[in-house]
Amino acid sequence: MPLMPDRAAPSPAPPVLKRATLVDVAAHAGTSTISVSRALRRPAMVSEGLRARIMQAVQELGYVSDTAASALASRRSGVIGVLIPSVADAVFGDLLDGLYDAVAATPYTLQLGNTRSDAATEERLIRIHLGQRPAGLILAGIDQSSAARAALERAECPVVQIMDLTENPVDMQVGFSHHAAARTATGHLLARGYHAPAFIGARIDPRTERRLAGYREAMAEAGLAHRARVVTTPKPSSVGMGSTLFRRLRQYAPDADAVLCNDDDLALGALFAAQRAGLSVGREIGICGFNDLDVMAAAFPALTSVRTPRREIGAAALSMIATRLWDGDVAPPIRDLGFKLMVRASTERV
Structure with missing residues (x-):
């Protein structure tokens, strides 16, 4: 009878590694x-x-x-949603820098959504984010649709509205007054001796409208409401659009001797157009921007602009979410971080 080969002994099972607790x-x-x-x-x-x-x-x-277990226990994920109107705008890039710096010291992660300045898209993204049971939700602006606001008010997580101020936030908010900032900038132009400051703006959203209202209020307080000159377009803002709007302003109101631009891209475009027209910026035409991106100080001549606390707003919003989650109370729930007018050569009328 032939001998059967010995069966190989089974290999020992690999040890089960115990997960550290x-x-x-x-x-x-x-x-x-x-x-x-x-x-x-x-x-x-x-x-x-x-x-x-x-x-x-x-x-x-x-x-x-074990974030999954934590999420099941708390009925929340470890994600904080962030909704902004643009991922290309440097203003929101600075905001995101502040958010990411602040979230690094927490156990949370950020999930970004781009509303593209569209109310319907914003409403859809709000519902998607809330359906994922986020730890919190941060969103730019205070002008959500009634349906979006209703969804936010029913949210089972902290909500922070940023980059603006209102007396009736959904939950918490941190930002600054666009109206007051534009009013201050217009007052500065008048105080520097410009007699007919104008306003140029692109993509007329609620923030632009509040800045325009601040400009008009300052002109009215100076008794110059009749001399207010406004040139706007619904098209997106860009440096090229700033040049176009400035040339249009010169045709429409040749007596305008200063211009408050709704953002820094428009201010740069206005600067280039004024230089091409042979105007002495500062002496013959004053130019003021809004947001004070780094390029404003580097321009020649350096451009006056309203500095907005974008990184600080991002960091504060994240801190408010974390504090609400960990401690329950956030005081104060509405934070005005203000603004600062950075005065430079473009509004020195010498």
């Missing part, structure tokens, strides 16, 4: 689970030395927070 990290670092949780969620509450020990333990043990 919060308790394991605490034991490895020689501290409590509460301290570990604080170090991971709110680093500023833990001393630097203890935080370093905890983070070393996390790395050595390969600890990974």
Whole structure:
């Protein structure tokens, strides 16, 4: 009878690696689970030395927070939604820098949505984000549709409206007054001796309308309402559009001796058009922008502009969401971070 070959012994099963827990990290670092949780969620509450020990333990043990379990327990995800009207506009790029810097010190992540300045798109994105049970929602502006506002008011998470101010926010808000900023800029032009400041604007959205209202109010207070000159277009803002609107202004109101531009792109375009026309910027024509992007100080001549606290608004909004989630109370729930007029050569009438 032939001998049957011996069967190979079965290979031993690979060892099952135990997933490190919060308790394991605490034991490895020689501290409590509460301290570990604080170090991971709110680093500023833990001393630097203890935080370093905890983070070393996390790395050595390969600890990974179970965000899915946390989401099930809290009925929220670890995501904070952010809705802005443009991802190409440098203004919102600065805002996002502030948000991402601030979120790095929290256990949350950001999920970005681009509304493209369209009310229907904004409403759809609000519903999508809220359907994902976010930890919080941050959105630019205060002019949501009635349906969008109703959805936000029913949200089971903190909501922060940013970049503007209203007396009746959905929940919390942080921003500045566009009306007051434009009023201040117009007052500056009048104080510098310009007698007929004009206003040029593109993409006439609610923020533009508030800036235009601030301009008109300052002109009226100076007894110059009859000399107000306004040139606008529904088309998007750009440097080229600024040149076009400035040339249109010169044809429509040749007596205009200064211009408040709705944003810095328009101000740059106005600068280039004025120089091509042989005008002395500052002496013959004053130019003021809005937002104070870096290029305003680098231009020649340097351009006066309203500096808006974009990075600070982003950081504050994230802080308000985190504080509401961790502590429950946010005081104050409405924060006006103000603005600053950066006066430069373009409005020096010498």
